[in-house]
Amino acid sequence: MDHPNLKYIRGKKLPHMFCQGCGCGEILNSLLFAIDELKLDTRRMVAIGGVGCSSRIPAYLDMYAIHGIHGRNLAFATGVRLAKPELKVIVLTGDGDCGAIGGNHLIHAARRNLDVTVIMANNGSYAMTGGQLAPTTATGLYTTTTPRGNIERPFDICKLVETAGGTYVARWTTAQPAALIRAIKQGLTHRGFAFIEVVSQCPTIFGRYALGISDPVENIEYLKENSITKEQAEKLLPEQLVGKIVIGKFVEKHLPTLEDAYLEMEKKVRGA
Amino acid sequence: MPSIGAATLKSRKQPTIALRAHYKVNVNEKLCKGCYLCIRFCPVGVFVRSSTIGDLGYNIAEVQFPEKCTGCKACLLYCPDFAVAVEKENDKD
Amino acid sequence: MLGNHAIVEGAIAAGCKFFAGYPITPANEISEGMAQRMPEVGGRFIQMEDELGSIFAVCGASLAGKKAMTATASAGYNYMQEGIEYAVAAEIPIVIVDVMRQRGENFPTQSDVMQARYGAAGDHEMIVLTPSSVQELFDLTVQAFNFAEQFRNPVIVLSEATISLMREGIRIPRQEELKIVNRKKPIDPPGEFMPFRGEEDLVPRMSEFGDEYKVLYTHNPHDEWGRIAWTPKLYEDLYNRITQKIANKADEIALYESLFTDDAEILLIAYGSEARGCLDAVTAARALGIKAGLLKLKNIWPIPAKAMVEAAHHSKKVLVPEMNTGRYYHVVKEVIGGGSEIISLPKNQGRIHSPDEILQEIKRAN
Numbered sequence: 001m002d003h004p005n006l007k008y009i010r011g012k013k014l015p016h017m018f019c020q021g022c023g024c025g026e027i028l029n030s031l032l033f034a035i036d037e038l039k040l041d042t043r044r045m046v047a048i049g050g051v052g053c054s055s056r057i058p059a060y061l062d063m064y065a066i067h068g069i070h071g072r073n074l075a076f077a078t079g080v081r082l083a084k085p086e087l088k089v090i091v092l093t094g095d096g097d098c099g100a101i102g103g104n105h106l107i108h109a110a111r112r113n114l115d116v117t118v119i120m121a122n123n124g125s126y127a128m129t130g131g132q133l134a135p136t137t138a139t140g141l142y143t144t145t146t147p148r149g150n151i152e153r154p155f156d157i158c159k160l161v162e163t164a165g166g167t168y169v170a171r172w173t174t175a176q177p178a179a180l181i182r183a184i185k186q187g188l189t190h191r192g193f194a195f196i197e198v199v200s201q202c203p204t205i206f207g208r209y210a211l212g213i214s215d216p217v218e219n220i221e222y223l224k225e226n227s228i229t230k231e232q233a234e235k236l237l238p239e240q241l242v243g244k245i246v247i248g249k250f251v252e253k254h255l256p257t258l259e260d261a262y263l264e265m266e267k268k269v270r271g272a
Numbered sequence: 273m274p275s276i277g278a279a280t281l282k283s284r285k286q287p288t289i290a291l292r293a294h295y296k297v298n299v300n301e302k303l304c305k306g307c308y309l310c311i312r313f314c315p316v317g318v319f320v321r322s323s324t325i326g327d328l329g330y331n332i333a334e335v336q337f338p339e340k341c342t343g344c345k346a347c348l349l350y351c352p353d354f355a356v357a358v359e360k361e362n363d364k365d
Numbered sequence: 366m367l368g369n370h371a372i373v374e375g376a377i378a379a380g381c382k383f384f385a386g387y388p389i390t391p392a393n394e395i396s397e398g399m400a401q402r403m404p405e406v407g408g409r410f411i412q413m414e415d416e417l418g419s420i421f422a423v424c425g426a427s428l429a430g431k432k433a434m435t436a437t438a439s440a441g442y443n444y445m446q447e448g449i450e451y452a453v454a455a456e457i458p459i460v461i462v463d464v465m466r467q468r469g470e471n472f473p474t475q476s477d478v479m480q481a482r483y484g485a486a487g488d489h490e491m492i493v494l495t496p497s498s499v500q501e502l503f504d505l506t507v508q509a510f511n512f513a514e515q516f517r518n519p520v521i522v523l524s525e526a527t528i529s530l531m532r533e534g535i536r537i538p539r540q541e542e543l544k545i546v547n548r549k550k551p552i553d554p555p556g557e558f559m560p561f562r563g564e565e566d567l568v569p570r571m572s573e574f575g576d577e578y579k580v581l582y583t584h585n586p587h588d589e590w591g592r593i594a595w596t597p598k599l600y601e602d603l604y605n606r607i608t609q610k611i612a613n614k615a616d617e618i619a620l621y622e623s624l625f626t627d628d629a630e631i632l633l634i635a636y637g638s639e640a641r642g643c644l645d646a647v648t649a650a651r652a653l654g655i656k657a658g659l660l661k662l663k664n665i666w667p668i669p670a671k672a673m674v675e676a677a678h679h680s681k682k683v684l685v686p687e688m689n690t691g692r693y694y695h696v697v698k699e700v701i702g703g704g705s706e707i708i709s710l711p712k713n714q715g716r717i718h719s720p721d722e723i724l725q726e727i728k729r730a731n
Contacts, residue, residue, distance in 0.1 A: 025352020079425025
C-alpha cells in the first residue's frame with residue numbers, strides 16, 4: 001500500500017531531504033495531487049527550482065527539471081517558454097530565491113504575463129543556509145543576521161506581483177492543503193502569470209529560532225490560527241494585523257500572455 | 273475554507289458500522305519522520321504516537337484504530353513524507 | 366556589412382532560433398539585428414531585464430532544444446559568469462558573443478582574453494574564438510555554434526569594439542556550402558538512456574524538454590543518470606570528463622592562419638584586430654629581407670599549442686602584440702618555452718598597433 005502520489009516521485013526516491021514536519025513536503029504533496037487531478041502529461045512539463053529548501057522540490061518530480069541557480073528561475077522559464085510554448089512550466093521557489101535575488105526577474109516575468117505557474121514557499125527566512133534574514137521576515141524577529149531583532153520592514157510579495165502585473169495571485173498556508181491544491185490547479189490551468197504564495201512552517205529553523213516553537217504540529221497550528229481572509233483583514237486595524245497571514249485568491253484576470261503576443265507578431269511578420 | 277474537522281463529521285448522520293465502508297490505513301516506517309500532523313488532523317483519531325523508532329530514527333506515528341477511518345484522506349493531504357496510505361477494503365481499483 | 370550584423374547572419378546561418386540580450390554598447394546592433402531577424406526565421410527574441418536574465422534564458426532555450434545565443438560587452442560578460450558556469454556543469458550548448466570594450470567606456474581593448482577563459486567558477490575549459498574581420502565574424506559565429514553543439518559547452522566569440530562596429534564587404538555562403546553540426550540525440554529508450562554518460566568523444570547525447578527522458582539538470586555533482594550525488598570520486602570523474610572532452614581535442618579545435626612561418630626567424634603571434642596590422646608589417650619586413658612570419662590565431666582557448674610550437678620552430682624571437690597590458694603573452698611564453706625569446710608588445714591606448722609600429726619592432730628584434 002503506497003501513498004497515492006508516490007508514482008509521481010522521480011525514481012520513487014524517498015525519503016526526501018526535507019526536515020521533520022517541513023512545509024516543503026506538504027507543498028510537494030499538494031502539487032502532486034493537483035497534477036494528478038488535472039491528469040497532466042508530465043512529459044510536457046518542466047519544473048524549475050533555484051536554491052533553497054523549496055527549490056529542491058523539482059529534483060523529486062518525475063519530469064524534466066532544472067535546479068541549482070539562485071534566483072534565476074524565471075529567466076530560465078522565459079527562455080523555455082519562448083523556445084517551446086507547448087511545454088507547461090512550473091517554478092518552485094522560496095521567499096529569498098524569488099523575492100530577493102530573483103526579485104528583478106519576478107517583476108518582469110509578471111509584467112510580461114509570462115505563462116508560468118510560480119509556487120513560492122514563504123517560511124520567512126533563508127533556512128537552508130541556517131536562518132538568515134529574508135525579505136519576508138517580520139520586523140523584530142531574530143534571525144542569524146539580525147541577532148538583535150529585524151529592523152527592516154518585510155515585503156508583501158503578493159502585492160508586489162499584483163502591482164507588477166501578475167494575472168493570478170493567491171496566498172495560502174500549508175494548514176489549508178485542500179484550498180492549496182485547488183489554487184495550484186487554478187494556477188496550472190490559468191493562462192498567464194500565476195503566482196501562489198504558500199506560507200509554510202519551518203520547525204527546524206524559523207519556527208525554532210524566530211518563533212520559539214520547534215514542534216511541527218505547533219508550527220502548523222500557529223499558521224492556522226493566524227490565517228485570516230481578505231474580508232476579515234479589512235475589518236481590522238493595522239495594529240491588529242501584525243502577525244496575521246491574509247489568505248485567499250487576490251487576483252484572477254485574463255490578459256494576453258507574452259507568448260500570445262509574440263506569436264501574433266510573428267504571424268504578421270511571416271505572413272507579410 | 274474550513275478544514276475537515278470532527279464537528280463537520282458529527283453533524284452528518286453516520287451509517288451503522290456494518291454498512292459503512294472500511295479502510296485499510298498504513299504508516300510506512302521507512303518514511304515516517306514523526307511529525308504527527310496525521311494525528312493532529314485525523315478527525316476520528318486513527319493514529320497515535322508510538323515508541324517505535326522508524327528507519328529514519330524518529331518515533332513514528334502508528335495506526336491504532338483503523339476501523340474508525342472514514343476515508344476522508346486528511347492524513348494523505350497533510351503528510352509531508354508520503355508515509356501514509358489509505359485504501360478502501362474490497363476496492364476493485 | 367557591419368561587423369555586428371555579420372554575427373547576426375552567422376548565427377542565423379548556423380540555425381540559431383533563440384536570442385536573449387540586454388542593451389550594451391558595442392553589442393546593441395546584435396540585439397537589434399536579432400530582434401528584426403528572429404521572427405522572420407521562426408526564432409524567438411527577447412530583451413531581458415539584465416545580463417543574468419539573458420544568459421539563463423539562453424540556457425533554458427537550449428535545454429528546450431533550440432540553438433541559442435546572447436551578446437554582450439566586457440562589463441555585461443562579468444554578470445554572465447554564473448550562467449556560463451552552469452552551462453559548463455550541466456553541459457548546455459550556448460554561444461556568447463563578448464564584444465570587448467574598455468570598462469565603462471567604449472574604448473577598444475583586448476583585455477578580456479583571460480576573463481573569457483577563466484571568468485566562470487569551478488573547473489572548466491572554454492572555447493574562445495577571436496575573429497579579426499567582418500568575414501571572420503560571420504564564419505567564426507557559425508563555427509562557434511558547431512563547437513557548442515559538438516562539445517555541449519558554452520563557446521565565446523570574442524569580438525572587439527573595433528571589428529564589431531566596422532564595415533567591410535563579406536561573402537555569405539549559400540546554406541548548402543556551410544557545414545552545420547547539431548547535438549547528438551539519444552538513441553536508447555527512456556529508462557536506459559544515461560543523460561550524462563560520455564561516449565567515445567566524452568560528450569553525452571542530449572535530450573530536450575518535451576520528449577520522454579525527464580532529465581534533471583543541475584550543477585551539483587551528479588552521476589551518469591543525472592542523480593545528485595556527493596561522492597568524491599564521482600565529482601572528480603565528472604569534471605575530468607567535462608574538461609577533457611575539450612582539452613583532449615585542443616589541437617583539433619585549433620583555428621589559425623600561418624603566413625611565412627616555415628622559416629620565420631622573427632615570429633609574430635597575434636589575434637583579433639591586432640592581427641590585421643601584423644599582416645602588412647610581415648609582408649613589408651619580408652620585402653626588406655627580414656625573415657618575419659605571422660601566426661594569426663582564430664581561437665585562443667583551448668591553447669593551440671601544437672600550432673604555436675611548430676610556427677616558432679625556427680624563430681629566435683616571438684613578438685606578441687596586444688591591445689592590453691600584455692596578457693596572452695604569458696600563455697605564449699609558457700607554451701613555446703625556452704627555445705625562443707618571447708617579447709610582449711602591449712599597447713593599451715584604445716588603438717591597435719599600426720603596421721609601421723610593428724615593422725619597427727620587427728626591425729628592432731632583428
